[in-house]
Amino acid sequence: MxxxxxxxxxxxxxxxLAHNARVSxxxxxxxxxxVGKKLPSKEKMKKLEKDFIKGxxxxxxxxxxxxxxxxxxxxxxxxxEFREKTKKYPKIALEKIERDFTIKFTxxxxxxxxxxxxxxxxxxLLNKKVAPPGKSLREIHEITNTExxxxxxxxxxxxxxxxxxxxxxxxxxQNIEDETAGKFRNYNVSIQGANWFPTQGKEVGGEFKELxxxxxxxxxxxxxxxxxxxxxxxxxxxxxxxxxxxxIARLITNHILMKNCYPPLNIKEKDxxxxxxxxxxxxxxxxxxxxxxxxxxxxxxxxxxxxxxx
Numbered sequence: 001m002x003x004x005x006x007x008x009x010x011x012x013x014x015x016x017l018a019h020n021a022r023v024s025x026x027x028x029x030x031x032x033x034x035v036g037k038k039l040p041s042k043e044k045m046k047k048l049e050k051d052f053i054k055g056x057x058x059x060x061x062x063x064x065x066x067x068x069x070x071x072x073x074x075x076x077x078x079x080x081e082f083r084e085k086t087k088k089y090p091k092i093a094l095e096k097i098e099r100d101f102t103i104k105f106t107x108x109x110x111x112x113x114x115x116x117x118x119x120x121x122x123x124x125l126l127n128k129k130v131a132p133p134g135k136s137l138r139e140i141h142e143i144t145n146t147e148x149x150x151x152x153x154x155x156x157x158x159x160x161x162x163x164x165x166x167x168x169x170x171x172x173x174q175n176i177e178d179e180t181a182g183k184f185r186n187y188n189v190s191i192q193g194a195n196w197f198p199t200q201g202k203e204v205g206g207e208f209k210e211l212x213x214x215x216x217x218x219x220x221x222x223x224x225x226x227x228x229x230x231x232x233x234x235x236x237x238x239x240x241x242x243x244x245x246x247x248i249a250r251l252i253t254n255h256i257l258m259k260n261c262y263p264p265l266n267i268k269e270k271d272x273x274x275x276x277x278x279x280x281x282x283x284x285x286x287x288x289x290x291x292x293x294x295x296x297x298x299x300x301x302x303x304x305x306x307x308x309x310x
C-alpha cells in the first residue's frame with residue numbers, strides 16, 4: 001500500500017508518497033515521490049497516487065489475515081531506510097549497532113520479568129565483566145545467560161522446534177535451575193497477575209506438539225510478523241517450562257523474524273504493561289489483529305529510533 005510520509009528537516013515539513021517492497025529474499029526497494037510542503041487536495045492526491053503506482057509498477061491490493069497493510073508498509077519502509085543507511089557503514093559501526101541491540105534486549109527482556117539489574121549495569125557486566133553490587137547471583141546469571149542464548153540463536157540455521165526451544169531454555173537456566181533446565185514441566189503453574197491459566201502439566205507435551213503443527217501449517221501462509229506474534233502468544237499459552245517462558249517466547253519471536261529476513265525486535269521495559277495487556281486480550285478472545293499490529297508497531301519504533309539517533 002502507498003502511504004503519505006511526513007518528514008521534518010531543519011524546521012521544515014515535507015510530504016512524500018512512499019512505498020517499500022521486498023524485491024528478493026534479502027533485498028528491499030524504497031519508492032518515494034515528493035508532493036510538497038503541504039498536502040495536496042484529496043482529488044489531486046488521488047491522481048498523484050495513481051501515477052506513482054503506475055509509474056513504479058507497484059503491486060497493490062494484497063491483503064493479510066491480521067496485519068494492517070498501511071501499518072506494515074510504514075514499518076517496511078522504516079526497515080528499508082535502516083538497511084539503506086547501514087549498508088554503507090564500516091564493519092565496526094555495524095558491530096556497535098548489533099552490540100547495542102544485544103545489551104538493550106538482554107536488559108529489557110529480563111526487566112520485564114522483574115530482574116533489577118539496570119541497563120548501565122547490564123552493559124558493564126556484558127562488556128567489562130563487572131558484576132553489579134547488591135544483585136543476586138540469579139539476576140547476574142539471567143543477564144549473562146540471555147546474552148549466550150541470543151548469540152546461539154543468531155548462529156542457529158534450523159527451523160523452530162522442540163529441540164531449539166529446549167536448547168535455549170537450557171542456556172537460559174544454566175547455574176539457576178540446572179535440574180529442570182531444558183525440560184518441559186509435568187506440574188501445574190499459574191501466572192501472577194494473569195486472568196487465565198496455562199496448560200496443565202500433564203498436557204504440556206501434547207499442547208506443544210499442537211503448537212508445532214500449527215506453526216508448520218502456517219509458516220508459509222502468514223506474513224512473518226503475523227507468524228512471530230501469534231507463535232509468541234501460543235507459546236506463552238502452553239507455558240512449557242516452570243520458569244523462563246516469557247524470555248524464551250521473545251527469543252523465538254526473533255528467530256522467526258530473523259529467519260524471514262526481518263531484523264530482531266526488542267520489547268522494551270517501559271512497554272511492559274501494554275505488552276501484558278495485549279497478550280491477555282488476545283489470549284482471552286483468541287483475536288490476533290491487535291496483537292499482530294502491536295508487534296508491528298514496536299518493530300517500527302525500534303528502527304525508527306535508530307534512524308533518528310534517539
